[in-house]
Amino acid sequence: MLRSPLHDLHIELGAKMGPFAGFEMPLWYPDKIVAEHKHTRAEASLFDISHMGQASIVGEDSASELERLIPTDLKALPVQKMHYCCFTGDNGGILDDLVITCLGQDYFVVINAARKEHDLNHLRTHITKSAVLEHTENALIALQGPKAAEVLLRLTPQICDLNFMTMGDFAIKGVPCIVSRSGYTGEDGFEISMPAETAMKLAKELLNEPEVRPAGLGARDSLRLEAGLRLYGQDMSTDTTPVEAGIQWTISKSRRSGGARSGGFPGADIILDQLSSGASRRFVGMLPNGRAPVRHGTEICIKDGTSIGQVTSGLFAPSVQAPIAMGYIDRNYASPGTQVKLLLRGKLLSAEIVRLPFVKHRYQNTVKIQSSSTGGKSNV
Amino acid sequence: MSNTRYSSDHEWARCDDGESATIGITDYAQEQLGDIVFVELPSIGDNFEAGDEVAVIESVKAAAELKTPVSGTVVEINEDLEDAPETVNESPVEDGWFCRLELSDASELDTLMDEDEYQEYTSNLE
Secondary structure: OOOOOOHHHHHOOOEEEEEEEOOEEEEOOOHHHHHHHHHHHEEEEEEEOOOOOOEEEEOOHHHHHHHHOOOOOOOOOOOOOOEEEEEOOOOOOOEEEEEEEEEEOOOEEOOHHHHHHHHHHHHHHHHOOOOOOOOOOOOEEEEEEEOOOHHHHHHHHHHOOOOOOOEEEEEOOOOOEEEEOOOOOOOOOEEEEEEHHHHHHHHHHHHHOEEEEEEEHHHHHHHHHHOOOEEEOOEOOOOOOOOOOOOHHHHHHOOOOOOOOOOOOOOOOHHHHHHHOOOEEEEOOOOOOOOOOOOOEEEOOOOOOEEEEEEEEEEEEEOOOEEEEEEEEEHHHOOOOOEEEEEEOOOOEEEEEOOOOOOOOOOOOOOOOOOOOOOOOOOO | OOOOOEOOOEEEEEOOOOEEEEEOHHHHHHHHHOOOEEOOOOOOOEEEOOOOOOEEEEEEEEOOEOOOOOEEEEEEEEEEHHHHHOHHHHHHOOOOOOOOEOOOHHHHHHHEHHHHHHHHHOOOOO
16 A cells, blocks of 8 residues: 555544555544535645646647647647646547646646556557656645635745646745645645655645644545536546536637647547537436435436436535535436436435536635635636 | 443444343444434334344445344434434434334343453454
8 A cells, every 4th residue: 555755644643544546545634524624615724635646748749749638729728827638538438537737848747546557558658759757756735725825825925926727836935846726625725746755844834824724535525526526437437428527628629620620639539529419418416305415326317217327426515514416317307407316225315406516616816815715706 | 331232343232121222333433434424214113133224324425334233123213313413423322322122132232242342342453
């Protein structure tokens, strides 16, 4: 089992550890998931996400090379700007989702822990003109919540210019870091990459700030679910296309039919056809009646029990104070307001199809001091 | 507390009158599950054999079940848990009880661990 550079800190903080994609990671700390979740929505939480893969694609042809694997216009991505993307397969399915940052001619990617080996192999097989470098020497932490910017600004005044989905080099308390304004909670926040040997010092500095408490992967999952953010391996797989998964916005206009560089990525014919005629199933949010959480794998049915889809993620949402679920459903039943049934322990439970996210995103571009962050409107 | 017995699945059964037992999950079990957000209780009159699933327990992270450590008929349920499932985290062996069974075989209690044995059992777990 691999360990994060912050492993000793997690033990010191009393974390309940568990296996995740080959790593032993903190699932929750003594406050437990619900308190960590609510603290993230109210203040700021520190997450260790060092299990995620970090890599660079280096060389002057990197944009063209990557565009053969990703249906996003990377040539149009400004330097330091980030874009949420996916690797597509020949069947149109999603091989992984990732966040890519333009560093000039080079690109930086953050990939899922469980797909690290696959993705690096995929990149190295198909990219021949650029070098693919994995940054195993780096730790990755996320500071998430409405107070995250205020905290980071206190330690790094230069951070005030960092907009949402932008990355830059900063020194935080003397530690050189790559900081991006991004995250996986629906809140304003930052992801900070730094050499592993400096991670402990920086994590402790951040935890010393009065607003910051540690949060584990359990809260990360409940927060992303409320924010309607898909999890690869659960909500998306090689059997779901970006159109079915409702992330067709990651496919740039120039890569669509009629665009300047239309197609040219794996599965383009299938995906572009779905973009114009629609997919037969769609990814939706659901609000089940009552209090019972509805989990991955639950059948979505109509009254007579006929299956019309499956739940891929669900739990009792701490901020919504009710069960929430997401999943794939026959497109004829995908409109918000539609009543469906969920097959739970042999009984049919009523649920309503709703728009995602369940909790409004509150991404920010400017650093506001002494404000409690009123909602932004950006939608990722 | 001497009337409380424990199963290796981290359930407890407490018998004060020799005829019925209250059952629930231990502090160790609630700690492992994390925040409990939903409980589905049995109905009064339901009959169970020892080892049967009598209740559903869901935490934010996972689903689990309460298996009764003793056989019997449900005579009382803790309805407060339906609106306040977190009680199981806060007070697993007192206010967080699940149900009371009229025992079909009180001698089953003797096959379970006593307080000291259970403490030793959990201290040997990871």
